Amino acid sequence: xxxxxxxxxxxxxxxxxxxxxxxxxxxxxxxxxxxxxxxxxxxxxxxxxxxxxxxxxxxxxxxxxxxxxxxxxxxxxxxxxxxxxxxxxxxxxxxxxxxxxxxxxxxxxxxxxxxxxxxxxxxxxxxxxxxxxxxxxxxxxxxxxxxxxxxxxxxxxxxxxxxxxxxxxxxxxxxxxxxxxxxxxxxxxxxxxxxxxxxxxxxxxxxxxxxxxxxxxxxxxxxxx
Amino acid sequence: xxxxxxxxxxxxxxxxxxxxxxxxxxxxxxxxxxxxxxxxxxxxxxxxxxxxxxxxxxxxxxxxxxxxxxxxxxxxxxxxxxxxxxxxxxxxxxxxxxxxxxxxxxxxxxxxxxxxxxxxxxxxxxxxxxxxxxxxxxxxxxxxxxxxxxxxxxxxxxxxxxxxxxxxxxxxxxxxxxxxxxxxxxxxxxxxxxxxxxxxxxxxxxxxxxxxxxxxxxxxxxxxxxxxxxxxxxxxxxxxxxxxxxxxxxxxxxxxxxxxxxxxxxxxxxxxxxxxxxxxxxxxxxxxxxxxxxxxxxxxxxxxxxxxxxxxxxxxxxxxxxxxxxxxxxxxxxxxxxxxxxxxxxxxxxxxxxxxxxxxxxxxxxxxxxxxxxxxxxxxxxxxxxxxxxxxxxxxxxxxxxxxxxxxxxxxxxxxxxxxxxxxxxxxxxxxxxxxxxxxxxxxxxxxxx
Numbered sequence: 001x002x003x004x005x006x007x008x009x010x011x012x013x014x015x016x017x018x019x020x021x022x023x024x025x026x027x028x029x030x031x032x033x034x035x036x037x038x039x040x041x042x043x044x045x046x047x048x049x050x051x052x053x054x055x056x057x058x059x060x061x062x063x064x065x066x067x068x069x070x071x072x073x074x075x076x077x078x079x080x081x082x083x084x085x086x087x088x089x090x091x092x093x094x095x096x097x098x099x100x101x102x103x104x105x106x107x108x109x110x111x112x113x114x115x116x117x118x119x120x121x122x123x124x125x126x127x128x129x130x131x132x133x134x135x136x137x138x139x140x141x142x143x144x145x146x147x148x149x150x151x152x153x154x155x156x157x158x159x160x161x162x163x164x165x166x167x168x169x170x171x172x173x174x175x176x177x178x179x180x181x182x183x184x185x186x187x188x189x190x191x192x193x194x195x196x197x198x199x200x201x202x203x204x205x206x207x208x209x210x211x212x213x214x215x216x217x218x219x220x221x222x223x224x225x
Numbered sequence: 226x227x228x229x230x231x232x233x234x235x236x237x238x239x240x241x242x243x244x245x246x247x248x249x250x251x252x253x254x255x256x257x258x259x260x261x262x263x264x265x266x267x268x269x270x271x272x273x274x275x276x277x278x279x280x281x282x283x284x285x286x287x288x289x290x291x292x293x294x295x296x297x298x299x300x301x302x303x304x305x306x307x308x309x310x311x312x313x314x315x316x317x318x319x320x321x322x323x324x325x326x327x328x329x330x331x332x333x334x335x336x337x338x339x340x341x342x343x344x345x346x347x348x349x350x351x352x353x354x355x356x357x358x359x360x361x362x363x364x365x366x367x368x369x370x371x372x373x374x375x376x377x378x379x380x381x382x383x384x385x386x387x388x389x390x391x392x393x394x395x396x397x398x399x400x401x402x403x404x405x406x407x408x409x410x411x412x413x414x415x416x417x418x419x420x421x422x423x424x425x426x427x428x429x430x431x432x433x434x435x436x437x438x439x440x441x442x443x444x445x446x447x448x449x450x451x452x453x454x455x456x457x458x459x460x461x462x463x464x465x466x467x468x469x470x471x472x473x474x475x476x477x478x479x480x481x482x483x484x485x486x487x488x489x490x491x492x493x494x495x496x497x498x499x500x501x502x503x504x505x506x507x508x509x510x511x512x513x514x515x516x517x518x519x520x521x522x523x524x525x526x527x528x529x530x531x532x533x534x535x536x537x538x539x540x541x542x543x544x545x546x547x548x549x550x551x552x553x554x555x556x557x558x559x560x561x562x563x564x565x566x567x568x569x570x571x572x573x574x575x576x577x578x579x580x581x582x583x584x585x586x587x588x589x590x591x592x593x594x595x596x597x598x599x600x601x602x603x604x605x606x607x608x609x610x611x612x613x614x615x616x617x618x619x620x621x622x623x624x625x626x627x628x629x630x631x632x633x634x635x636x637x638x639x640x641x642x643x644x645x646x647x648x649x650x651x652x653x654x655x656x657x658x659x660x661x662x663x664x665x666x667x668x669x670x671x672x673x674x675x
Contacts, residue, residue: 011475011502012475012478015479015482015495016478019478019481019482019485022482080467080468080470080471081467100470102470102474102476102477103474103477105482
């Protein structure tokens with residue numbers, strides 16, 4: 001799951017990024033409100049974490065601009081201004097949630113999960129496909145009741161396929177979901193990650209099907225015993 | 226303490242002199258009444274004597290004095306006065322009356338005592354035709370003073386009542402006037418004391434006199450000053466709280482990261498960063514505290530004799546490890562002690578902030594120089610770095626609290642230069658910014674020499 005973090009305090013941005021990556025999110029960081037639109041266009045992020053006090057273009061302005069252009073990406077606003085007025089203003093401008101600094105990372109993560117669940121029209125925190133289960137709270141996969149060990153990239157690939165289970169996910173979409181701006185997208189590497197995940201799913205009742213020219217599809221294997 | 230009442234004071238100032246005047250007035254009016262009564266009595270006495278004298282005539286060669294009743298009855302004013310008379314010849318032979326009644330000399334009437342009663346009596350000489358050596362006859366009439374005194378009393382009493390009424394009415398008007406005059410003061414008091422006044426809004430007292438208006442204006446001006454100060458304080462606290470939120474979020478994020486990380490190295494890195502963050506937060510808290518101490522009125526102004534050179538040396542020694550770690554050449558150039566008068570703690574804190582700023586904005590491998598000199602009878606402290614400097618258009622703003630130069634990536638609090646300015650101005654000096662030879666910033670502090 002790829003997130004965009006917009007925060008001008010570089011240290012806080014770095015450490016928030018690190019902590020979210022720890023939880024298997026793919027995180028891009030920008031420090032400036034003016035870079036947000038460009039970043040979103042390039043990264044197809046599932047969610048934006050937006051600080052309000054930004055140089056050049058303020059967070060509220062960014063939010064207004066995004067909504068004015070019809071971008072419906074979920075936005076969680078972070079701010080040092082915890083006044084009621086500030087919160088209401090943020091929500092009125094189209095923020096989906098609001099978190100005042102200082103916050104506990106657990107709360108930010110819980111709110112991220114809520115927003116992602118809502119964006120994917122899910123209500124249950126657990127997604128299942130055959131005997132493959134993804135708990136969005138712990139952000140861990142399990143296969144037949146056993147924890148499934150995955151590298152961050154493999155995790156990103158499988159998460160993307162899982163969320164769209166039963167539907168085709170293009171190579172480009174997979175690529176956008178797993179690479180951040182720091183790492184240049186390498187479409188050929190996608191095949192390697194898919195291959196590795198496939199191997200880890202061997203012997204289970206789910207499989208990843210390749211549709212040439214279209215992409216990949218995660219589905220329940222009806223033929224398996 | 227003696228409490229003084231404006232009412233009582235004004236009442237005393239108006240009513241006491243008035244009462245004094247009234248007393249003098251009463252005394253004169255009593256004298257007048259007495260004189261009037263004397264005059265009236267004397268006229269009656271003379272009239273009575275004349276009436277008696279006119280009845281004295283020669284009858285059959287003998288002087289005959291018959292007392293006409295009217296001459297006595299004219300004294301019957303209802304005061305039960307006794308009337309005494311005595312008619313005698315020029316030779317002193319008593320024709321009729323009381324032989325031992327005193328005689329008034331000349332034309333004047335006198336007061337005398339007769340039969341233990343005070344009397345007023347008058348004597349009239351009257352020529353009788355044909356009386357020869359017996360003419361003129363001397364008629365003396367005396368009357369006790371009951372009627373006279375009653376007249377005095379009556380004349381005087383009405384004056385007394387008038388004066389008393391005058392004083393009382395004046396007192397009442399003073400009180401009424403005061404009540405009216407003091408009404409704006411009372412409503413000012415009520416307005417200030419009103420529990421519904423939460424803010425320091427200006428007080429408006431409609432109908433206040435021009436004498437009270439300055440008091441209200443002064444009070445409003447004072448409240449305005451207090452309000453401005455409170456507003457600044459409130460903004461500062463809000464700003465300070467705001468400034469603390471992001472570092473706290475960072476601290477909590479770093480702690481969470483370290484707790485979750487299983488790899489020893491990454492965990493170590495997070496803990497080191499956490500330590501650095503808490504150090505910065507402590508520094509920020511210290512700066513906030515310094516600033517609140519530098520606030521006018523928050524600390525008793527101290528006038529220590531401080532050697533700036535010594536203070537700078539001490540600060541540089543403390544900052545040296547940080548400079549060495551960043552490979553910054555930190556140097557002191559001095560030519561002996563430079564003594565100034567001021568608050569030692571605050572002046573040292575001022576130098577700490579200058580050096581800290583210079584180190585913060587200098588690039589690795591740069592240099593920071595602190596110079597001390599005595600120029601034109603002033604102590605001059607300069608701190609020069611070779612960092613990015615401050616654009617001229619920003620220089621007025623960087624002394625404002627929490628102001629950060631736009632586009633600056635360094636994590637400053639925006640308080641350092643604000644502290645420097647407040648401390649320097651409290652010590653009677655001034656601070657200016659300039660360009661250093663290396664293209665960085667030079668901060669120059671000038672303070673009066675001790």
